[in-house]
Amino acid sequence: MAFRRCIICARTILDTDISEGRAYYGGDISCCGECLRKLSQAAKSGSPTDKSQRIAVQYCLKCGNKIKEEETEAGKVLRVGGTAICSKCSAPILKMIEQMEQKQKPTTQINKPIKGTEKPAVRARAEEPSKSPDVGATWAVDVGQLDEKTQEVPKEPSGKVRHSGRLAAADEALKRRERLIQQVEVVGKKQEKKSSPAVFVVIGIIVVVVIGGVLFIQHRFRLARESALLSALKQKVEEYLERGEFEKALTEVSDFESQHSDLKEREEFQSVDTKASEQTARFFENAINNALKSIMLIERLVKLIEIKERFDKILLIRSDEKLSGVSSHLKVQITELRKYAMKELDGVKTNFEKYLLAFDYDGAEVVSKEWSENLEAVKKGLSEDERSKCETELSNARKRLADAVKELQDKWMQAAREGDEKENIGDYESAMVVYSKYCDVKAKSVSEAAKLRWVKASEVVLKRKDEFESEAAEAESTYKKGDLEKARDIYLKYSADGMASIRERAKSRLQQIEKEIAEREAKRKAFRSEYEANIKLAKTEPQKALNWCRETLKKINTIPISDAQNMVIQLRNEAYRELGFCPLPQGDFTVGSSDPFDENPQREARLSSGVYLEKYEVSNAEYKAFIDAGGYREKKYWSEEGWVLAEQFVDSTGKPGPSFWRNGTYPQGAENEPVRGISWYEAEAYAKWAGKRLPTAEEWEVAAGWDSAAQKILEYPWGDKDKEGVGNIGSGRPTEVKKDNGDISPSGIINMGGNVSEWTATVKDKNALVKGGNFIDSEHTASRVRFSEKLPLNARMPYVGFRCVKEEK
Numbered sequence: 001m002a003f004r005r006c007i008i009c010a011r012t013i014l015d016t017d018i019s020e021g022r023a024y025y026g027g028d029i030s031c032c033g034e035c036l037r038k039l040s041q042a043a044k045s046g047s048p049t050d051k052s053q054r055i056a057v058q059y060c061l062k063c064g065n066k067i068k069e070e071e072t073e074a075g076k077v078l079r080v081g082g083t084a085i086c087s088k089c090s091a092p093i094l095k096m097i098e099q100m101e102q103k104q105k106p107t108t109q110i111n112k113p114i115k116g117t118e119k120p121a122v123r124a125r126a127e128e129p130s131k132s133p134d135v136g137a138t139w140a141v142d143v144g145q146l147d148e149k150t151q152e153v154p155k156e157p158s159g160k161v162r163h164s165g166r167l168a169a170a171d172e173a174l175k176r177r178e179r180l181i182q183q184v185e186v187v188g189k190k191q192e193k194k195s196s197p198a199v200f201v202v203i204g205i206i207v208v209v210v211i212g213g214v215l216f217i218q219h220r221f222r223l224a225r226e227s228a229l230l231s232a233l234k235q236k237v238e239e240y241l242e243r244g245e246f247e248k249a250l251t252e253v254s255d256f257e258s259q260h261s262d263l264k265e266r267e268e269f270q271s272v273d274t275k276a277s278e279q280t281a282r283f284f285e286n287a288i289n290n291a292l293k294s295i296m297l298i299e300r301l302v303k304l305i306e307i308k309e310r311f312d313k314i315l316l317i318r319s320d321e322k323l324s325g326v327s328s329h330l331k332v333q334i335t336e337l338r339k340y341a342m343k344e345l346d347g348v349k350t351n352f353e354k355y356l357l358a359f360d361y362d363g364a365e366v367v368s369k370e371w372s373e374n375l376e377a378v379k380k381g382l383s384e385d386e387r388s389k390c391e392t393e394l395s396n397a398r399k400r401l402a403d404a405v406k407e408l409q410d411k412w413m414q415a416a417r418e419g420d421e422k423e424n425i426g427d428y429e430s431a432m433v434v435y436s437k438y439c440d441v442k443a444k445s446v447s448e449a450a451k452l453r454w455v456k457a458s459e460v461v462l463k464r465k466d467e468f469e470s471e472a473a474e475a476e477s478t479y480k481k482g483d484l485e486k487a488r489d490i491y492l493k494y495s496a497d498g499m500a501s502i503r504e505r506a507k508s509r510l511q512q513i514e515k516e517i518a519e520r521e522a523k524r525k526a527f528r529s530e531y532e533a534n535i536k537l538a539k540t541e542p543q544k545a546l547n548w549c550r551e552t553l554k555k556i557n558t559i560p561i562s563d564a565q566n567m568v569i570q571l572r573n574e575a576y577r578e579l580g581f582c583p584l585p586q587g588d589f590t591v592g593s594s595d596p597f598d599e600n601p602q603r604e605a606r607l608s609s610g611v612y613l614e615k616y617e618v619s620n621a622e623y624k625a626f627i628d629a630g631g632y633r634e635k636k637y638w639s640e641e642g643w644v645l646a647e648q649f650v651d652s653t654g655k656p657g658p659s660f661w662r663n664g665t666y667p668q669g670a671e672n673e674p675v676r677g678i679s680w681y682e683a684e685a686y687a688k689w690a691g692k693r694l695p696t697a698e699e700w701e702v703a704a705g706w707d708s709a710a711q712k713i714l715e716y717p718w719g720d721k722d723k724e725g726v727g728n729i730g731s732g733r734p735t736e737v738k739k740d741n742g743d744i745s746p747s748g749i750i751n752m753g754g755n756v757s758e759w760t761a762t763v764k765d766k767n768a769l770v771k772g773g774n775f776i777d778s779e780h781t782a783s784r785v786r787f788s789e790k791l792p793l794n795a796r797m798p799y800v801g802f803r804c805v806k807e808e809k
Contacts, residue, residue, distance in 0.1 A: 008035035009217040026092035040097045042078050062089035065232050230268040246280040250318040281322040301337040361443040364401050412438050412446045426498020432457045468502045488513045520560035527559050542578035581612035582747045584703050591701045593786040600788040605698035610808035613703045616737040617674040617803045620666035626686045632656035637688045642681030659796045672736040674756045674801040680768045680793040683759045683802040692804035697762035697769045704745045704752040705785035717745040717753040722780050727754030730778025753783040756801035774799035
């Protein structure tokens with residue numbers, strides 16, 4: 001059979017007591033019916049109004065935690081007599097009260113003492129209360145419903161007896177108790193006359209038993225309460241120790257000892273006290289050992305002093321042998337370290353002097369701070385004289401440092417004014433040099449100011465240099481284009497710059513450009529002089545003027561005149577005109593015809609400069625000079641095919657020459673007529689001998705019809721319309737080459753529309769293109785510029801001659 005104990009009175013509770021309603025069990029809490037009724041009454045009556053009663057019990061009977069005042073004020077705490085249960089632990093008890101009230105059994109058994117705890121006589125009378133006037137039975141019935149002070153049933157403010165739900169049985173028991181008391185008084189009066197000693201003996205025994213039970217219950221309650229308090233103390237102290245809150249742990253022990261002095265000899269309290277002291281002592285011993293492991297001596301000393309300050313607060317809370325031992329150990333270590341710290345202070349002083357002598361004011365400042373920190377760490381262990389001496393030495397050292405820094409700052413201010421003067425004249429580079437002397441000084445206030453000025457000056461220098469480089473690049477670009485004057489003006493602007501690097505570079509380049517300008521002017525002057533002389537020479541000695549043009553064009557890039565090349569080319573054109581050549585226009589042209597009859601497909605052609613077409617057709621006299629020079633005997637003038645056929649190209653008498661010649665010469669009086677009756681091969685050989693070449697069909701067409709004013713190729717050399725009587729067309733006889741017959745092209749070339757048709761260098765399928773009208777064909781079809789005729793290369797037609805082209809490279 002399982003049994004438990006009541007949380008209030010510590011009575012033994014059996015399973016039968018719970019099943020029969022004499023006790024209740026909820027969670028891990030058991031309570032007898034009598035104590036539960038008291039708790040029910042306490043729950044309904046609320047918190048005590050007397051503050052002294054409220055704070056009489058500060059710890060929960062169940063969990064041992066300290067009860068907060070705000071819980072009591074809110075009515076969340078159950079208080080019965082000298083016990084209290086917190087709001088957290090009262091939940092299962094309130095549930096048991098509810099179970100008790102729900103049963104509402106009107107039998108007196110609900111108020112019976114727990115089975116086995118009442119005296120036999122009392123138990124018998126309790127079962128039959130109406131037959132016995134014994135007061136013990138009355139106590140057993142309703143003692144749980146009596147007020148602890150008045151021993152009466154509590155009443156409502158209205159004066160009515162308070163009923164707690166299902167406690168009707170208790171009220172009935174109260175009425176029976178009053179009837180029993182009346183019966184006892186009647187019996188007593190009847191027995192006074194008899195004065196029976198047995199009655200008094202029985203009554204005395206009953207009183208003794210009741211008092212003994214009450215004392216036993218109070219003793220058990222006190223033990224439970226003390227155990228709960230000590231358990232709560234142990235739990236709290238362990239929590240504080242686990243979190244390292246040793247001050248709170250020791251404060252809790254001390255407060256408990258002062259509030260419960262009667263429990264300080266208990267073994268449980270001694271165990272908690274010892275554990276708190278030992279763990280505190282162990283923690284601080286470890287802290288001391290860890291502090292002593294620090295590398296820096298002052299750091300060890302500072303840590304130990306911090307530990308001591310905390311430990312002194314702990315000693316004010318609680319002190320015992322273990323904690324006193326830790327305190328002694330801590331004092332010894334601090335004393336020893338202070339001795340070594342004083343020696344280290346002397347080393348710091350020496351370092352300060354070294355930095356000061358080396359002008360390392362930043363280092364001296366750091367050492368002075370270290371000096372101050374070390375002194376602050378050890379001065380608590382120094383005497384008044386020693387402390388005053390050390391502080392005086394530190395003060396003097398700082399004053400010397402301040403004086404040295406002040407002197408350096410004065411020098412810097414003077415240098416800054418010098419830098420300002422440099423900047424005002426634009427010499428930022430020299431200002432940078434002045435500032436740079438103070439950028440590396442070991443005084444932060446000066447070095448930072450110097451660096452700031454140096455950076456600003458360097459930004460200006462970079463900006464000015466970038467501007468100069470940009471304009472210098474522009475100057476060089478214009479210089480390359482030949483605009484030396486503009487380049488000179490750019491460098492002239494910077495030749496007086498305040499920055500030496502820019503100024504000197506600008507001056508140097510300016511001198512070079514001015515020298516070149518002078519040389520260029522001399523070259524220009526010489527060129528103009530020569531040019532004017534050759535203009536005159538071109539009229540009388542065009543070949544000399546032409547030779548000068550050729551030589552000058554080879555070195556045209558050295559002539560410092562923008563239109564020098566055009567000038568020379570114009571002079572060359574004039575010289576060629578004097579020599580009987582006309583310059584061909586250059587550019588892109590659309591030549592040919594869209595009419596298939598013209599045998600000249602339309603196409604694009606590009607003509608380069610330096611091409612000159614002879615103004616006149618080649619005459620018989622000019623061709624006779626070629627023959628006399630051995631032109632028909634020299635293979636070098638002929639193409640391979642032409643050389644094979646050369647011996648076939650003879651006159652009517654079998655001698656080399658045009659087909660209508662006789663005896664190797666032209667007819668009498670025909671020397672100035674155009675040569676005719678020759679093949680394409682013969683015309684090519686002559687051109688090569690003369691240092692010329694045959695014109696292409698495109699060159700011939702442009703030369704014959706291009707009108708630069710109208711920007712087109714004309715239909716005829718003389719215009720877009722055919723004109724009667726213009727040109728030697730269909731006359732039956734050639735005219736002299738210099739006789740124009742009104743047949744003049746826009747380029748000034750004669751007889752391109754008539755007199756004789758002309759071979760071109762354009763060959764297609766062993767046939768060469770022949771351009772221009774002639775004296776035999778009376779139709780003007782061949783006179784059209786775009787018309788072409790194809791003839792075999794070896795054909796020797798009596799109406800076909802040629803003219804040559806001279807090309808300058």
